[in-house]
Every structure is written in structure tokens, then in C-alpha cells.
Amino acid sequence: MSTQITENHTYIDGHKIAFLEQGSGSPIILLHGIPTNSLMWRNIIPQLAKTHRVIAPDLLNYGKSAKPKSADVSINAQSNMIVKLMDVLGARQADIVGHDIGGGVAQLIAVNYPEKVRKLVLIDSICFDSWPIPDFEPLQEPGAESEMSLEEFLSMMRGFLPKGVYDKSVMTDELIEIYLEPWSTEDGKHAFFRNLRRLNKEYTQAITDELSNLPHQTFIMWGDKDPFQKPEYAPKLAEAIPNAELVWIKDVAHWLIDEKPDEIGEHINQFLS
Numbered sequence: 001m002s003t004q005i006t007e008n009h010t011y012i013d014g015h016k017i018a019f020l021e022q023g024s025g026s027p028i029i030l031l032h033g034i035p036t037n038s039l040m041w042r043n044i045i046p047q048l049a050k051t052h053r054v055i056a057p058d059l060l061n062y063g064k065s066a067k068p069k070s071a072d073v074s075i076n077a078q079s080n081m082i083v084k085l086m087d088v089l090g091a092r093q094a095d096i097v098g099h100d101i102g103g104g105v106a107q108l109i110a111v112n113y114p115e116k117v118r119k120l121v122l123i124d125s126i127c128f129d130s131w132p133i134p135d136f137e138p139l140q141e142p143g144a145e146s147e148m149s150l151e152e153f154l155s156m157m158r159g160f161l162p163k164g165v166y167d168k169s170v171m172t173d174e175l176i177e178i179y180l181e182p183w184s185t186e187d188g189k190h191a192f193f194r195n196l197r198r199l200n201k202e203y204t205q206a207i208t209d210e211l212s213n214l215p216h217q218t219f220i221m222w223g224d225k226d227p228f229q230k231p232e233y234a235p236k237l238a239e240a241i242p243n244a245e246l247v248w249i250k251d252v253a254h255w256l257i258d259e260k261p262d263e264i265g266e267h268i269n270q271f272l273s
Contacts, residue, residue: 005045009064012084015071018064019057019085023049026118027091028272029082030056033100033126034195035157037063039178040099040257047265052095052272057085059105063182067191074198075101075126079108083116095272097121099257100229101131104204111210120218120241121268124229124254127237128208132199133228135160145193153189154180164254166225175258211240218244219271221264223252245271 009018020038022045030041038056048054058065060081061073071077082105086094095118098106103125110117132140139145145153157180162171183192218241222234231248238246247267252259 005042005049007064010085010088012060012081012088015060015066015068017057017060017066017081017085019055020045021053021055022046023052023054025052027053027055027086027089027094029086029091029094029096030054031082031096031098031102031105032056032059032062033098033102034062034199035161035183035192036100036179036255037182039063040255043261044257044265044268047262047269048272051269053091055085055089055091055094057082058182059102061191061195067187069190069194072198073195074200074203075104076108076203079105079112083109083113086116092116093118095119095121097123097268098125099123100254101126101199103127104131107207107211108203110214110216111207114215117216119272120214120216121221121271122218122237123221123264124223124226124256125220125237126201126229127204127233127240129201129205130229130233131201131204132196135163135228136196136199139193139196140199144196145189148189150184150186150189153192154184157183161255164226164228165259166223166251166253167259170259171255208240211237212242214241214243216243217271219267220244220246221249221256221267222246223254223256223259224248224250225253226256228254
């Protein structure tokens with residue numbers, strides 16, 4: 001077993017895809033959301049890597065992955081890319097864990113490639129019509145980024161990130177930099193806005209009926225104080241998926257993995273074992 005997290009990359013459809021990896025055994029794929037990256041899982045990976053091969057990719061146009069100007073970065077395209085990544089990495093089947101839009105990507109993989117998924121974990125996941133969040137809607141307008149300097153953009157994001165934690169002390173300057181670093185150039189800013197423009201609830205609405213056919217054991221975790229993915233969606237999602245169990249994480253908001261990593265890692269380990 002690798003004793004530390006390694007940074008790797010490969011190429012999918014000609015685009016560089018970066019990923020963190022640790023451990024050996026049955027594979028787990030960890031999928032981040034927006035505006036985060038694979039480092040969101042930094043405290044979870046070592047917990048899971050004791051018994052699994054853990055792979056945490058940066059989605060296309062996020063983190064250290066390529067930021068091509070014209071590629072499709074919808075959750076639908078990302079789900080196809082993750083399946084290709086699994087093939088390249090020799091993961092015939094994996095447990096899929098997704099947070100935020102990563103949870104939407106995970107749902108699409110489960111619906112469209114059910115044989116690729118062993119168990120499914122959805123954490124404060126987009127679903128149905130729960131997204132894009134109102135904070136992001138004005139930023140989806142054409143040309144929104146040209147009216148905003150890089151400094152204004154980063155300042156806006158520094159104001160936004162703390163809204164996603166219940167315990168404000170968790171969102172340190174250091175953590176904010178981990179999440180903003182990939183966006184902190186002019187190219188990064190443009191990539192972020194390209195991602196925003198592809199946030200489209202039609203993809204999760206289209207699979208609403210198909211969720212009822214999912215064969216996978218599914219574990220749903222939700223922060224009871226999430227201001228972005230509203231808690232009322234959690235029981236709806238649990239009801240829609242036949243073999244789903246819902247667990248509430250108390251007194252945490254949307255970045256619950258930063259707030260209570262040990263508790264969340266333990267829940268995931270118990271469910272997957």
C-alpha cells in the first residue's frame with residue numbers, strides 16, 4: 001500500500017486529467033464539485049486507503065486537469081470522462097463517492113453504466129432541480145466574466161466560500177487558497193465561468209425516473225445546515241433510489257467534508273465494508 005497520496009495524471013480524449021491516488025485493493029472514485037477540486041478529499045483519502053485503492057480526479061476544467069476553451073464540461077460529459085478514466089486505470093468497477101455536482105456525475109454513471117458501480121455514496125449532492133444555486137445564476141449570463149476583473153472575481157469567491165461552512169473557523173485563508181488556486185489566473189477565471197455556464201439541471205431532471213431502477217446500495221449523507229444544496233432534497237433523493245439510506249451530519253453546511261472529515265470518513269468506510 002502506498003503510504004502517501006501521490007499526484008498523477010493521464011490523458012482522456014486528448015485532455016490531461018490529474019488525479020490523487022493512494023492505497024490498493026477495491027477501487028473508490030471520489031468526485032468533487034464546484035468550485036472545489038480533488039484536494040477537497042485530502043483528509044478522507046488516507047482513511048479509505050487503508051483498505052482500498054482511492055482515486056480522486058480533478059474533473060475536466062478543474063484543479064490541475066486541462067482547461068480547454070471549447071470542451072463540453074457538463075456533468076454528462078464529465079460522467080463519460082470518469083468512466084473512460086476508470087478504464088484507463090484498470091478499475092473495472094468502483095465504489096463511486098460524489099459531493100455537490102460530483103454527486104450528479106455519480107448519479108449519471110450509476111444510471112448509464114450501472115455495471116461500473118459497486119456502491120454509491122452521495123454527499124450534499126445536486127439532484128432533480130436543486131441547482132444551479134441562486135448565487136451562481138447571474139454569473140451564468142453571457143459575458144459575465146468580462147465585466148469582472150480577476151481581483152474582483154477572487155474577492156467575490158473569498159466572500160462566497162465561507163457561506164458553505166457552519167463553523168466559520170474551518171474556512172481558513174489556507175483552505176480558501178486551496179480552492180481558489182486553480183482559478184487564480186485570467187485563464188483560470190475564464191475556465192470557472194465556462195464551468196458555470198454548463199451547470200444545467202436538465203441532466204439530473206432527465207434521470208429522475210431512472211433513479212428508481214438503480215440496483216446499487218446507496219448511502220446519502222447530508223449536512224443539516226447546508227445553504228446551497230437544501231436539506232429538503234435529501235429525503236427526496238433517498239426516496240427516489242430503492243436501496244438508499246440517509247444519514248444526517250449535524251451542525252455542518254455544504255463543505256461538510258472540511259468540517260467533519262473523520263466522521264464522514266468513518267461513515268463511508270462502514271458503508272463500503
